[in-house]
Amino acid sequence: MEYRKFSRFSLLFLIIVFDAVCAENGVQILNDRASLLSFMSQITDDPKNALKNWNSSDVCKWSGVTCDKNGNRVVKLALSQKSLRGKIAPSLSKLSYLLILDLSENFFEGRIPAEFGSLSRLEEISLSSNRLEGYIPTELGFLHQLTYLNLGSNKLTGDIHISLFCNVSSSLKYLDLSNNSLTGEIQLKNHCEFKELKYLLLWSNHLVGTVPQALSNSSKLEWLDLESNSLTGELPSKILSKMVNLKVLQLSYNQFSSHNGNHLGGELPSIIGTLSTELAQINLDDNHICGPIPPQISNLVNLTLLNLSSNLLNGSIPPELCQLETLERLYLSNNSLSGHIPSAFGNVPHLGLLDLSRNKLSGTIPHSFANLSQLRKLFLYDNQLSGTIPPSLGKCINLEILDLSYNRISGTIPSEVAGLSRLKLYLNLSNNHLHGHLPLELSKMDMVLAIDLSSNNLSSTIPSQLGSCIALEHLNLSRNIFEGTIPASIGNLLYLKELDVSFNQLTGEIPESLQASSTLKLLNFSYNSFSGNLTNKGAFSSLTIESFFGNKMLCGSIEGMRKCHGKQTRHLLVAILLSLVITPIFCIAGYPLVHGSNFRGQSLVFNLKGIEDEEEATGKERKYPKISHRQLIEATGGFSPSTLIGSGRFGHVYKGVLQDNTMIAVKVLNSKADGDISRSFKRECQILKRTRHRNLIRIITICNRLDFKAIVLPLMPNGSLENHLYPSHGLKSRLDLVRLVSICSDVAEGMAYLHHYSPMKVVHCDLKPSNILLDDDMTALVTDFGISRLVKVADENVSINDSATYSFGSTDGLLCGSVGYIAPEYGMGKRASPQGDVYSFGVLLLEIVAGRRPTDILIKEGSSLHEWVKSHYPNRLESIVEGAIERCATCATIQRDNSKIWRDVILELIELGLICTQYNPVTRPTMLDVANEIGHLKQYLYSPSNLLIE
Numbered sequence: 001m002e003y004r005k006f007s008r009f010s011l012l013f014l015i016i017v018f019d020a021v022c023a024e025n026g027v028q029i030l031n032d033r034a035s036l037l038s039f040m041s042q043i044t045d046d047p048k049n050a051l052k053n054w055n056s057s058d059v060c061k062w063s064g065v066t067c068d069k070n071g072n073r074v075v076k077l078a079l080s081q082k083s084l085r086g087k088i089a090p091s092l093s094k095l096s097y098l099l100i101l102d103l104s105e106n107f108f109e110g111r112i113p114a115e116f117g118s119l120s121r122l123e124e125i126s127l128s129s130n131r132l133e134g135y136i137p138t139e140l141g142f143l144h145q146l147t148y149l150n151l152g153s154n155k156l157t158g159d160i161h162i163s164l165f166c167n168v169s170s171s172l173k174y175l176d177l178s179n180n181s182l183t184g185e186i187q188l189k190n191h192c193e194f195k196e197l198k199y200l201l202l203w204s205n206h207l208v209g210t211v212p213q214a215l216s217n218s219s220k221l222e223w224l225d226l227e228s229n230s231l232t233g234e235l236p237s238k239i240l241s242k243m244v245n246l247k248v249l250q251l252s253y254n255q256f257s258s259h260n261g262n263h264l265g266g267e268l269p270s271i272i273g274t275l276s277t278e279l280a281q282i283n284l285d286d287n288h289i290c291g292p293i294p295p296q297i298s299n300l301v302n303l304t305l306l307n308l309s310s311n312l313l314n315g316s317i318p319p320e321l322c323q324l325e326t327l328e329r330l331y332l333s334n335n336s337l338s339g340h341i342p343s344a345f346g347n348v349p350h351l352g353l354l355d356l357s358r359n360k361l362s363g364t365i366p367h368s369f370a371n372l373s374q375l376r377k378l379f380l381y382d383n384q385l386s387g388t389i390p391p392s393l394g395k396c397i398n399l400e401i402l403d404l405s406y407n408r409i410s411g412t413i414p415s416e417v418a419g420l421s422r423l424k425l426y427l428n429l430s431n432n433h434l435h436g437h438l439p440l441e442l443s444k445m446d447m448v449l450a451i452d453l454s455s456n457n458l459s460s461t462i463p464s465q466l467g468s469c470i471a472l473e474h475l476n477l478s479r480n481i482f483e484g485t486i487p488a489s490i491g492n493l494l495y496l497k498e499l500d501v502s503f504n505q506l507t508g509e510i511p512e513s514l515q516a517s518s519t520l521k522l523l524n525f526s527y528n529s530f531s532g533n534l535t536n537k538g539a540f541s542s543l544t545i546e547s548f549f550g551n552k553m554l555c556g557s558i559e560g561m562r563k564c565h566g567k568q569t570r571h572l573l574v575a576i577l578l579s580l581v582i583t584p585i586f587c588i589a590g591y592p593l594v595h596g597s598n599f600r601g602q603s604l605v606f607n608l609k610g611i612e613d614e615e616e617a618t619g620k621e622r623k624y625p626k627i628s629h630r631q632l633i634e635a636t637g638g639f640s641p642s643t644l645i646g647s648g649r650f651g652h653v654y655k656g657v658l659q660d661n662t663m664i665a666v667k668v669l670n671s672k673a674d675g676d677i678s679r680s681f682k683r684e685c686q687i688l689k690r691t692r693h694r695n696l697i698r699i700i701t702i703c704n705r706l707d708f709k710a711i712v713l714p715l716m717p718n719g720s721l722e723n724h725l726y727p728s729h730g731l732k733s734r735l736d737l738v739r740l741v742s743i744c745s746d747v748a749e750g751m752a753y754l755h756h757y758s759p760m761k762v763v764h765c766d767l768k769p770s771n772i773l774l775d776d777d778m779t780a781l782v783t784d785f786g787i788s789r790l791v792k793v794a795d796e797n798v799s800i801n802d803s804a805t806y807s808f809g810s811t812d813g814l815l816c817g818s819v820g821y822i823a824p825e826y827g828m829g830k831r832a833s834p835q836g837d838v839y840s841f842g843v844l845l846l847e848i849v850a851g852r853r854p855t856d857i858l859i860k861e862g863s864s865l866h867e868w869v870k871s872h873y874p875n876r877l878e879s880i881v882e883g884a885i886e887r888c889a890t891c892a893t894i895q896r897d898n899s900k901i902w903r904d905v906i907l908e909l910i911e912l913g914l915i916c917t918q919y920n921p922v923t924r925p926t927m928l929d930v931a932n933e934i935g936h937l938k939q940y941l942y943s944p945s946n947l948l949i950e
């Protein structure tokens with residue numbers, strides 16, 4: 001042992017001496033080269049050819065390798081996300097000038113070489129997301145310069161050696177050992193101080209014991225995540241109260257108990273009030289914390305998220321909690337909280353999610369909820385709430401989920417609440433004491449996916465207007481006292497999968513429309529008084545008698561059902577007659593709905609023809625710099641083929657440089673272009689001239705001579721979004737999630753401007769990744785206006801430089817958009833509408849998240865991107881989310897722990913994408929709504945990630 005240590009030190013000494021002597025003649029770099037080659041020799045698979053150029057003579061030009069200024073030594077090796085496989089060779093330890101080593105997100109296996117302990121200059125090391133196993137070598141304790149250490153998401157085992165904490169502690173700012181199988185205690189003795197530490201991430205291990213007292217010296221700590229371990233003891237109150245910079249605290253899924261630990265009369269840490277006022281997020285769910293929520297919680301003035309779910313909290317909810325003005329999400333579910341819901345909740349202006357479910361709360365739902373204009377999700381189920389549903393709840397116009405089930409709520413369903421038309425996920429009022437009839441306003445819920453009103457005393461008939469809840473997939477009206485027939489309109493609901501009307505007093509025949517539905521899978525008609533003859537066809541083919549129990553007057557061919565005694569021929573004839581009669585009725589019944597949608601949309605429908613008319617009327621134009629034909633010739637080298645960056649039916653696009661060094665793209669109209677094409681060209685000029693927005697491509701000038709017509713646009717150095725989403729091989733996308741969300745936000749802003757604010761309203765008609773360009777700081781600009789169909793000739797085949805592809809096409813006045821992005825209603829002869837653009841935008845969102853082209857999904861899965869994603873929603877999204885996180889994580893050279901935030905954001909994007917691509921154009925949000933929503937998302941993403949980036 002002593003000997004080995006000695007020899008390593010002497011080697012180090014030799015290297016240093018050697019270094020001084022030989023740096024001049026470049027021997028050192030040859031040694032570094034040898035070390036790297038030895039490292040490469042241990043790599044068994046390099047599917048992306050990441051090390052392709054590791055045979056050239058100049059080491060400093062090898063991919064992933066960075067040298068110092070003089071090219072004498074390798075100072076950085078960054079090979080993240082290259083799918084490399086094999087062992088990590090100890091030879092890397094000879095790169096003695098190495099400052100940064102990043103091998104994260106590959107398939108490296110085996111152990112972490114102990115020899116790394118000799119890389120004494122190393123400042124950052126990331127080996128996260130590999131398959132490394134064994135112990136963390138104690139030798140890493142020699143790395144005194146280390147500021148960043150990330151070994152997260154491997155298969156490391158054993159205890160975290162004390163030297164790791166103690167010896168590197170002085171400089172370390174970021175320590176991530178999360179998601180391994182590390183055991184033992186967090187051995188941080190009192191003399192070991194993490195003075196500089198900002199991030200300590202040890203989540204998902206098997207750590208035991210208590211949170212070490214010495215951590216209280218880490219006063220710079222901002223992010224502490226010990227979630228999912230087996231830590232015990234009292235909540236580390238004293239320690240936490242010293243961390244004055246703490247912003248995020250994650251202690252969920254442990255076995256922390258509150259003071260006293262005996263669950264008797266112990267108070268939930270009044271420390272909560274002594275924690276850093278900077279704290280933005282606290283997750284303490286799934287522990288053994290008992291006692292009441294202390295009123296001192298109101299001191300945490302910067303709190304946006306508080307999660308105390310699944311603990312043993314009791315007492316009532318302190319009204320002081322409602323003084324937290326920044327609070328956005330509050331989870332207190334699954335505790336033993338009692339008493340009333342404080343009416344002061346109405347004073348929390350940004351509250352978006354309130355989950356008080358599964359407690360023992362009593363009293364009524366406060367009227368003050370009406371003030372919560374941003375409330376989106378309200379969960380009060382499984383309590384002992386009584387009284388009536390306050391009609392003022394109808395003022396929470398952004399509500400998406402309302403779940404009041406399993407309480408003792410009485411009275412009728414207020415029409416104001418039934419009219420919450422934004423409710424887009426579900427309404428659950430089941431298992432209460434509600435009575436009266438169903439308010440017709442329910443029909444306004446045209447985005448809601450599920451309605452559950454079961455187990456109440458609701459009466460009267462089921463209104464046929466429920467057929468207007470066109471997004472409905474699950475409808476449960478069971479165990480009430482509804483009478484009359486089931487309206488046929490319910491069977492016409494395009495997405496209805498599940499219908500339960502059991503245990504009511506319904507009569508008459510079961511409507512044919514239910515049987516004809518292609519989506520209905522689960523049906524329950526039992527214990528009513530239905531009559532008539534049924535066949536086991538259509539949606540009923542998979543049903544058994546169980547779905548029809550307790551209806552004495554039903555007969556037919558359903559398995560187990562009484563056979564009908566009648567003349568089959570007559571039956572058949574009647575069926576045919578019926579179907580002849582019913583079809584036209586359906587068409588007519590369906591018509592007002594379609595017509596209605598038309599009507600609602602009308603104020604927003606601007607067709608392109610209207611634009612041309614308006615152009616004639618306004619006649620005002622902005623002044624543009626004069627650029628002569630001659631100057632354009634000079635700029636593009638006489639429109640030389642080498643400057644051609646794209647071409648189509650419409651003409652050619654050249655890139656060029658003006659005398660003042662402005663990079664431009666010149667779109668030249670083919671002189672032989674036919675009428676349609678020149679009209680489309682004219683249209684694009686008109687639109688470009690009049691729109692002015694940071695997210696719409698702006699025009700530099702227009703050259704309009706009889707024999708030469710061209711639009712001059714700025715050249716976008718970063719090409720189109722398409723280039724980045726699907727980089728050609730060898731390149732890697734540089735779009736991380738923050739950037740993607742920012743791009744989506746840019747596009748939404750640009751589109752909202754086109755639809756709502758521009759001097760003439762414009763429907764784009766062809767929104768897709770290739771029509772979104774990125775400028776030098778990656779701001780997205782929408783391009784290609786008023787062009788309905790794409791004619792793309794250029795690109796790969798003609799081997800044209802596609803770094804700044806412009807696509808262009810022509811209009812034939814009928815088809816609008818590109819396959820995969822085109823709204824379904826366009827296929828039915830609907831004219832171009834803003835809702836069509838919203839659809840295309842939704843496809844874009846889903847495409848970005850799924851990482852697959854809509855056409856690819858169409859070919860491989862045989863469904864639209866919307867349907868494909870929807871078929872995974874909401875329970876089977878994991879693979880899509882994982883895929884998105886994986887793709888999005890590429891940009892950062894060193895991966896930070898933000899996957900949880902990313903997951904949230906990705907889920908939001910999916911939901912938004914699904915809402916934008918709804919089949920019915922009327923229920924899609926406007927581009928303004930969408931832009932708002934993404935704006936929030938962007939903020940959300942920025943604020944936590946601000947915490948991550950120094």
Ligand SMILES: *[C@@H]1O[C@H](CO)[C@@H](O)[C@H](O)[C@H]1NC(C)=O
Binds near residue numbers: 052053055056057
């Ligand atoms: C490096 O290897 C590639 C093939 O893998 C070969 O095309 C190239 O010529 C080699 N370069 C040198 C400098 O040997």
Ligand SMILES: *[C@@H]1O[C@H](CO)[C@@H](O)[C@H](O)[C@H]1NC(C)=O
Binds near residue numbers: 142
């Ligand atoms: C850690 O530091 C202590 C003294 O502070 C020293 O005795 C020990 O050898 C060091 N261990 C490592 C692995 O650096």
Ligand SMILES: *[C@@H]1O[C@H](CO)[C@@H](O)[C@H](O)[C@H]1NC(C)=O
Binds near residue numbers: 153154155179899
């Ligand atoms: C944890 O590590 C496993 C592999 O060991 C990985 O599949 C998983 O994605 C990681 N979890 C997170 C949240 O990063």
Ligand SMILES: *[C@@H]1O[C@H](CO)[C@@H](O)[C@H](O)[C@H]1NC(C)=O
Binds near residue numbers: 277278301302
């Ligand atoms: C709340 O957070 C903001 C931003 O992080 C910070 O500037 C402010 O000082 C904090 N407020 C308090 C009272 O700590």
Ligand SMILES: *[C@@H]1O[C@H](CO)[C@@H](O)[C@H](O)[C@H]1NC(C)=O
Binds near residue numbers: 564
């Ligand atoms: C249905 O069956 C009953 C006998 O149960 C018969 O009287 C009646 O004509 C049948 N109706 C039809 C439409 O076939």
